[in-house]
Amino acid sequence: MSAAGKCLCRGIEYTVAQPLPDLDVCHCKNCQRQSGAAFVPFVAIPMSALQLSGSPKVFLDGDTESGKTVARYFCGDCGSPLYVVVERAPQTAYIAVGTLDDTHDLIPQCHGWTASRQDWVRIVDGAPQYEFEPHSEQIGRAHV
Helix, strand or coil, rough: CCEEECCCCCCCCCEEECCCEEEEEEEEHHHHHHHHHCCCCEEEEEEHHCCCCCCCCCEECCCCCCCCCCEEEEECCCCCEEEEECCCCCEEEEEEEHHECCCCCCCCCEEECCCCCCCCCCCCCCCEEECCCCCCCCCCCCCC
16 A cells, blocks of 8 residues: 655655555654644654655754754645755655655554644644653654
8 A cells, every 4th residue: 555645736756655654743843844734643764665747845853852863855846845855864755745746544553742832732632742752762763
């Protein structure tokens, strides 16, 4: 089973050659600024499972709450955020869930950086919440 997604203008499309894991929701201020939204849900997959058509641009975000550089890949034409790669897990792509074609089976497994959560956001899904970086002890599951 695989998944597929694309940017808003369809200039960049991708497939994921494996089943998708549950999603992580990031509430850090940088993800809020980059997406224009209150939070960003991501699914973490090995870079080797991500197949892209098109050439995303990258912004190296070095001013993060974790102090780690985040490579933020996006469409240079429409601006859609596609995925991020974090310094501690360079072989993992964190795909922005909003770009996936089908998300009906995805459920949150955790919320990270809730210290930066917008005050009006209420988390009611029952997933664990972390004030800062969840899974910090697990390489490959690091948040931005």
